[in-house]
Amino acid sequence: MTHLISPTSVPRMQDRDEAGDALLRALNDMVPALRDRARAAEEAGRIPDETICALQEAGMFRAVVPKRYGGLELPYPYVPQIFRILGRGCSSTSWSMGFLCYHNYQFGHFPLQAQDEVWGGRGYTMAPGQVMPSGKARKVEGGYELEGRWGYATGINHGDWMLVTALTEMGDGTREMRRFYVPVGDFTVLDTWDVVAMKATGSHDVTLAPCFVPAHRSILVEDMRNIRAEGLQHNPGPLWRIPLLSFMVLACAGPMVGAAEALLETVTEVMKVKVGAYSGDRQQGLMSQHMRVARLAMDLDATIRLWEGHTDDLWQAVVAGETPSRERRAEIRAVTAHVVKRCYETITELAGAVGSRSYYADNPIQRFHRDMSSLSTHALFEYDHLANLYGATRLGIDLPANAMI
Structure with missing residues (x-):
């Protein structure tokens, strides 16, 4: 076995972090088990509970949560390595669980009230998300009314919240592309993920009947993309x-x-x-x-x-x-x-x-x-x-x- 593919090798990074190194070692140790479970995961169309528990215990979902909530707030180069190491064991686990980890970073852009809501309990969230604006929303008093159908809801079987995007009528004749988060339980999951690859990601379609979303659970996509979102004032570190x-x-x-x-x-x-x-x-x-x-x-x-x-x-x-x-x-x-x-x-x-x-x-x-x-x-x-x-x-x-x- 060469140095390139050794499961104990460390990535070439200038900034080392003790907690980050410990996390990568824990994930490396899981690779054989992920390979052993890959076929069963594929046949079941979901990531096994044993894998979810192991990733939680390793602290993976805290990787990009601010330290003030008990997160690791790791230097960014650790994040791609999380996906990489999991990918050595099971592609579906790497893709779906990596996204559930990464989406914590997105919540750092939302208002402080939202950050307290999603991180104030256990210190991380597991939130599937969809980028395509296939829903619709309109501004109402105190927030927004949101509905729609979204595809590729990777990890929906394991989520707390769901991140979705919708073109939003603002009431003054203008429209905005906005990001929302809604409790997973408010969605109906459609059994649509009948595929021949990445089956264990469980990337089904979801639908949402018209529902009210409080204002703090929405953010302008353009602000997220251009590093000017409201929540960033509370996260001054370079990660954001x-x-x-x-x-x-x-x-x-x-x-x-x-x-x-x-x-x-x-x-x-x-x-x-x-x-x-x-x-x-x-x-x-x-x-x-x-x-x-x-x-x-x-x-x-x-x-x-x-x-x-x-x-x-x-x-x-x-x-x-x-x-x-x-x-x-x-x-x-x-x-x-x-x-x-x-x-x-x-x-x-x-x-x-x-x-x-x-x-x-x-x-x-x-x-x-x-x-x-x-x-x-x-x-x-x-x-x-x-x-x-x-x-x-x-x-x-x-x-x-x-x-x-």
Whole structure:
């Protein structure tokens, strides 16, 4: 096993945090159990309760909660590593539980009353969320009336609150894109997640009948994206000076990175003992496999260094008091899409490197490949579009005001 994929390796970060290191070690220790549970989780269409309890006990959901609520408020580079390490064990766990962890960061943008509401009890929340504005709302006295249907409610089976977005009629002829949070129990969960990959995320559709949402449970999306939300005055640390999408996309590449590492480890172990079905040659002795493994390991190492480098550079910039420019934000989005693309190419080649046995239902190789085939199509990682945005900035072209950076 190489240094690259060792489950005890520490990420290359300039800022170390004792609590963060302890959390990563605890998550590393869970990887074998996550792999053992992955098939059962897929068949059940949800993350096992044992996994949820273990993550809670490890303190993962406190990772980006302010310290004044008992949170860890970790340096940002730890957040992508959480996704990455979980991704070595189970892609669905990494994606869904990583998001439930990350969404605590979003609550730091809401008014202080909201922060007290969601964090004042146990010190963290588990809130699924949906970004697409497929609901509708209107301003009323004391708050908003909200209704709608939202898809891809990842982690809905395990949530306290649900974060949703809706185009909101403000009563003066204007409309605003606003973020809301509502108790999970107010939603109806529709059994729509009939898929062939990432099944354990349980990303069903949800509906919400017209309901009243108090004003403190809503925030303007534009304020969240541009680091000017009301709640940030109560969270002066650098963690909340990172642009929303930059924070999210670098972290969300973690499952792909972790899966690529897991497959490189698994496939190389298979190659050590596999014998060709017709030739009888041991793959361990084939020069072609030596060269393939070397190339894929080096490519993956370079990709991970790119990802970690941009993650740490972003953190060091905000710690120094810098606000990432629009050009820098476009670069981060494109780099993340590039990392995902390169990891998926590695995963695809590895999955086909050891024969059809990889596609038996009890073989984790096929599950990683299916899951990452699905994840690579996510809108967050739309390579051509994001490369176009970044390339335009390199050539001096101003991006549209509504560019998703």
